Amino acid sequence: MPIIYYILISLLFIFTALPKIPSQHWIFRVPDFGKIQVTYISLFTFIFGFFIKDSVDYFWYFQGFLLALFVYHGIILIKYTPLYPVKKHKRNSHSSKKIHFISANVYQFNKEFDRFIDLINRNKPEMFLTMESDSHWEKALQVLEKDYPYHHKVTLENTYGMHFYSKIKIEDSKTHYFVADDIPSIEAHMKTDDGFEFVFFGVHPPPPSPTEEETSKERDGDLLSTGKRVIEIEKPVIVVGDFNNVAWSKSSILFRKTSELIDPRIGRAFVSTFHAKYRLFRFPIDLMFHSEDVFIEELKTLENFGSDHLPVYCEFFIDHKNDEQEERIETADSEEKQEAEEMIQEGKKEDGERDAVVTES
Incomplete structure (x- = not known):
């Protein structure tokens, strides 16, 4: 089970780091597509870690890293949810038809x-x-x-x-x-x-x-x-x-x-x-x-x-x-x-x- 934990952490790091590299090759651009999935998997791996904490070396370092990943991606993604405040607008007499x-x-x-x-x-x-x-x-x-x-x-x-x-x-x-x-x-x-x-x-x-x-x-x-x-x-x-x-x-x-x-x-x-x-x-x-x-x-x-x-x-x-x-x-x-x-x-x-x-x- 710890091996799965380590593999997930490694993949999450790779998928987070690759888009930061200023190259237009598909290897560096495609991982950006999966930011939503990376965010969810970061949270899942963080929770999963508590079930195997006794068999993981440097447990709190890894957990801190996962929490940081979740917060980092979450700050970017929250803008694209109803939780981000944006004023709603209504039609009036000056507006076009729908x-x-x-x-x-x-x-x-x-x-x-x-x-x-x-x-x-x-x-x-x-x-x-x-x-x-x-x-x-x-x-x-x-x-x-x-x-x-x-x-x-x-x-x-x-x-x-x-x-x-x-x-x-x-x-x-x-x-x-x-x-x-x-x-x-x-x-x-x-x-x-x-x-x-x-x-x-x-x-x-x-x-x-x-x-x-x-x-x-x-x-x-x-x-x-x-x-x-x-x-x-x-x-x-x-x-x-x-x-x-x-x-x-x-x-x-x-x-x-x-x-x-x-x-x-x-x-x-x-x-x-x-x-x-x-x-x-x-x-x-x-x-x-x-x-x-x-x-x-x-x-x-x-x-x-x-x-x-x-x-x-x-x-x-x-x-x-x-x-x-x-x-x-x-x-x-x-x-x-x-x-x-x-x-x-x-x-x-x-x-x-x-x-x-x-x-x-």
Whole structure:
């Protein structure tokens, strides 16, 4: 039993220390995804230690270390729970109507099209975004085009296709390829029936992992390029998608600061989405950020429809006259802006090895 205790302590130390190393290799970036699990396991190991204390050398040193780990991770994570105080806001006469959207990584090889279509029909969002949607998904989703007459489609077979459908008028839209010609982002300029304008961004950068990208350079460069574009826009902005990143990572925080957007998970919940089938090993990598005049009323996951990601459901409104969220905006200093620019250039130089057509392994 002491061996298990020592192994757990060693793994917890490794998973805590690796993200602190300033390298973009996946070995150092992936452990950040498991911060929630590391926190729980730290507490479990701490409690477990009392049952075997008589057979553990330097027991109180190890217990002190575990307690320090739990407190360290807990201080970071508590921001993404209802325990962290964030003021709630209500709609008033100056606000837009409530707007709803669904963001879903559908998993390109998931052929349960009807389950997703049923999810859309039951929840009736004004907009929805799909990621990893290929030509098969595009064909299947045509049945929804009567209800969603506005759309922007980027059909790819490399697991990076994106489709955006809307009941709200799309006045203008474009596809960005910020760091690679096979990794799209969607920018859609919207106008509601009650006269409110906003910009919707859909993003899906590649993940750092042993099976995909060796480093996080393209992911970070793509996200920070989006942030650079966002800061140029004077309308309300929402950025949504499978970020393949967690909100507390260095690059996510840098994105939030350089874009001057707000993370709605703060004071609300983790909203973990991946992997849909494994609750204990689920990470919050489908993220969302918004400008100060966008107010989130609800943010949650919906039921699984056959994908490896749970869909994200959001309800929000726009209010130009309410400036109470200004205090939640963090801005980047000159050093952080320089670092972001360097990461963008590194992302553009990185040559990701992706096939034009990907088949399920």
